[in-house]
Amino acid sequence: xxxxxxxxxxxTALGGGAALAQTVGFAQIGSESGWRAAETTVTxxxxxxxxxxxxxxxxxxxxxNQIKAVRGFIAQGVDAILLAPVVATGWDEVLKEAQEAEIxxxxxxxxxxxxxxxxxxxxxxxxxxxxKVAGEWLATDVGDQPCNVVELQGTTGSSPAIKRxxxxxxxxxxxxxxxIVRSQTGDFTRAKGKEVMESFLKAEDGGKNICALYAxxxxxxxxxxxxxxxxxxxxGTDIKVVSIDAxxxxxxxxxxxxxxxxxxxTPNMAAPAFDALDAYWKNKTEPAKFIQTESKLxxxxxxxxxxxxxxxxxxY
Amino acid sequence: xxxxxxxxxxxxxIFVAAYALAWMQYPNILSTRVIGNxxxxxxYLGIAAVGMTIVILSGGIDLSIGSVIAFSGVFIAVMxxxxxxxxxxxxxxxxxxxxxxxxxxxxxxxxxxxPAFIVTxxxxxxxxxxxxxLSIDSVPIDHPFFDALSSSYYLLPGKGRFTLIAGxxxxxxxxxxxxxxxxxxxxxxxxxxGDARTAGLLGVPVGRTIVAVYGISGFCAGLAGIxxxxxxxxxxxxATVGTELDAIxxxxxxxxxxxxxxxxxxxxxxxxxxxxxxxTYIVFDGTLSSWWTRIVIGALLFAFIVLxxxxxxxxxxxxxx
Numbered sequence: 001x002x003x004x005x006x007x008x009x010x011x012t013a014l015g016g017g018a019a020l021a022q023t024v025g026f027a028q029i030g031s032e033s034g035w036r037a038a039e040t041t042v043t044x045x046x047x048x049x050x051x052x053x054x055x056x057x058x059x060x061x062x063x064x065n066q067i068k069a070v071r072g073f074i075a076q077g078v079d080a081i082l083l084a085p086v087v088a089t090g091w092d093e094v095l096k097e098a099q100e101a102e103i104x105x106x107x108x109x110x111x112x113x114x115x116x117x118x119x120x121x122x123x124x125x126x127x128x129x130x131x132k133v134a135g136e137w138l139a140t141d142v143g144d145q146p147c148n149v150v151e152l153q154g155t156t157g158s159s160p161a162i163k164r165x166x167x168x169x170x171x172x173x174x175x176x177x178x179x180i181v182r183s184q185t186g187d188f189t190r191a192k193g194k195e196v197m198e199s200f201l202k203a204e205d206g207g208k209n210i211c212a213l214y215a216x217x218x219x220x221x222x223x224x225x226x227x228x229x230x231x232x233x234x235x236g237t238d239i240k241v242v243s244i245d246a247x248x249x250x251x252x253x254x255x256x257x258x259x260x261x262x263x264x265x266t267p268n269m270a271a272p273a274f275d276a277l278d279a280y281w282k283n284k285t286e287p288a289k290f291i292q293t294e295s296k297l298x299x300x301x302x303x304x305x306x307x308x309x310x311x312x313x314x315x316y
Numbered sequence: 317x318x319x320x321x322x323x324x325x326x327x328x329x330i331f332v333a334a335y336a337l338a339w340m341q342y343p344n345i346l347s348t349r350v351i352g353n354x355x356x357x358x359x360y361l362g363i364a365a366v367g368m369t370i371v372i373l374s375g376g377i378d379l380s381i382g383s384v385i386a387f388s389g390v391f392i393a394v395m396x397x398x399x400x401x402x403x404x405x406x407x408x409x410x411x412x413x414x415x416x417x418x419x420x421x422x423x424x425x426x427x428x429x430x431p432a433f434i435v436t437x438x439x440x441x442x443x444x445x446x447x448x449x450l451s452i453d454s455v456p457i458d459h460p461f462f463d464a465l466s467s468s469y470y471l472l473p474g475k476g477r478f479t480l481i482a483g484x485x486x487x488x489x490x491x492x493x494x495x496x497x498x499x500x501x502x503x504x505x506x507x508x509x510g511d512a513r514t515a516g517l518l519g520v521p522v523g524r525t526i527v528a529v530y531g532i533s534g535f536c537a538g539l540a541g542i543x544x545x546x547x548x549x550x551x552x553x554x555a556t557v558g559t560e561l562d563a564i565x566x567x568x569x570x571x572x573x574x575x576x577x578x579x580x581x582x583x584x585x586x587x588x589x590x591x592x593x594x595x596t597y598i599v600f601d602g603t604l605s606s607w608w609t610r611i612v613i614g615a616l617l618f619a620f621i622v623l624x625x626x627x628x629x630x631x632x633x634x635x636x637x
Contacts, residue, residue: 055602
């Protein structure tokens with residue numbers, strides 16, 4: 001009887017453990033982009049919603065700071081660590097330390113070089129899939145009409161640029177009416193996007209031969225929209241605009257009818273991470289090693305004004 | 317004599333008081349784990365700061381060390397990737413290179429009578445540029461000997477880790493202390509830092525000493541680079557930007573006079589630990605912006621400069637009275 005009572009006590013203690021306030025350390029890269037600032041804001045909100053005590057450490061773009069922060073979390077005995085690594089290399093030792101202290105680590109948004117047995121799971125988007133969603137939208141939207149596409153690529157050689165290009169091509173594969181006629185890098189920036197779009201317009205008979213623009217991020221699309229307007233054409237009607245990221249500014253452009261579609265790179269990597277951690281804390285469920293976030297498509301039909309309002313205060 | 321050690325005492329008092337305050341709030345902070353982390357995480361900074369202390373004691377400054385650390389990491393990573401050399405041979409080659417680099421800067425500073433600030437600024441750009449030329453990407457280091465180095469530690473009671481690189485740092489502090497406080501060379505460095513002209517008139521070989529001082533700093537930066545490479549198992553040309561400024565801050569908080577001639581090497585270690593403690597505290601708190609590290613270090617620096625000015629006044633007053 002006594003044994004049974006003890007066992008009962010032990011199970012309730014274990015089961016109740018997950019209900020207690022958990023402490024999670026979040027080692028963020030920094031706030032180098034609006035998206036990252038939004039990720040931080042959303043992670044804090046998610047933690048608050050779930051009653052998780054979130055310890056936040058900003059690495060200011062330096063790996064040495066980030067390793068210190070993760071070690072600090074381990075020393076403190078947190079229940080889990082979220083890590084958005086500055087660089088992919090150099091995590092073996094500190095991940096091993098976390099493992100020995102039995103603290104699960106979840107990678108957010110970026111990957112590391114270490115073997116995947118050293119962390120619980122990684123949450124991130126699939127860059128190829130994002131490009132594919134954009135390509136498929138265009139294929140559906142133009143139907144059988146012939147369509148010449150110009151493409152603004154991200155920074156040459158960067159993995160988002162390579163994968164978003166590849167995905168878009170997969171998305172339009174099989175639709176021979178859609179052709180990518182020009183493709184150049186706009187370095188992910190607004191200014192460069194505008195400049196390159198100007199040259200596209202000049203080269204393609206003042207833009208008359210262009211039916212759609214695909215930009216690897218919204219910032220370049222916003223710059224290109226400016227260039228299209230200056231050339232006397234109507235962005236969104238004369239030239240369709242589709243891009244990726246879903247930052248607030250592109251929704252403003254959609255409200256004005258100047259952009260057609262964007263694929264969201266969600267800043268909410270924390271929700272799937274906390275879900276996986278909850279399951280792990282409760283009954284030691286090992287999640288898959290990669291949790292893909294949804295690449296949601298937004299078009300003008302999705303009430304861009306409301307989306308803009310919900311995103312504008314996230315810190316983008 | 318007591319005035320010389322007052323800044324060191326102040327540094328130690330601040331460290332103990334700050335640790336006690338942090339401990340009252342977060343009892344976990346007083347664990348072998350945190351102490352092990354403080355030594356390991358700041359090993360590269362500690363080693364570089366010893367070199368910086370010696371340079372500052374001689375009345376100079378070395379702005380190149382952050383870049384030299386980054387260069388060292390990339391150099392080691394690229395050499396181990398592209399050649400069959402043993403890591404120890406690469407380390408030796410690297411230390412020769414960085415020491416020679418320091419010696420050259422020292423020679424320029426002395427021969428051209430250029431401000432150390434300018435020469436080492438040029439050195440800073442050069443070393444960083446060289447690192448970029450070797451590789452823009454972060455190069456992982458994958459070598460069994462290297463893995464052994466990075467995972468060798470002594471497990472302290474309470475699961476703290478006293479790592480190899482922490483041990484190297486403490487040895488460098490010890491060696492630097494002995495060199496400055498127990499050898500004729502150290503006395504010459506302090507004399508030059510106090511007043512180079514007078515020291516020269518008294519027969520101190522100013523030129524040779526200055527060149528040697530920058531050579532030592534280059535050596536320390538190279539060693540810090542090795543330790544940093546072991547720490548991160550990678551070489552990255554964007555790493556340790558601004559570490560020279562952290563090192564200078566540690567030296568000043570450690571009680572060394574920024575204008576040279578007075579200070580101690582052990583004080584620098586305490587200065588490094590104070591800076592590490594501030595970062596640890598901010599991580600433990602978890603709500604403060606990490607930029608508070610900079611603000612607190614700035615305030616401490618300011619306080620120490622004022623303290624030193626005050627002590628100088630008192631010392632002068634005492635001498636006159």
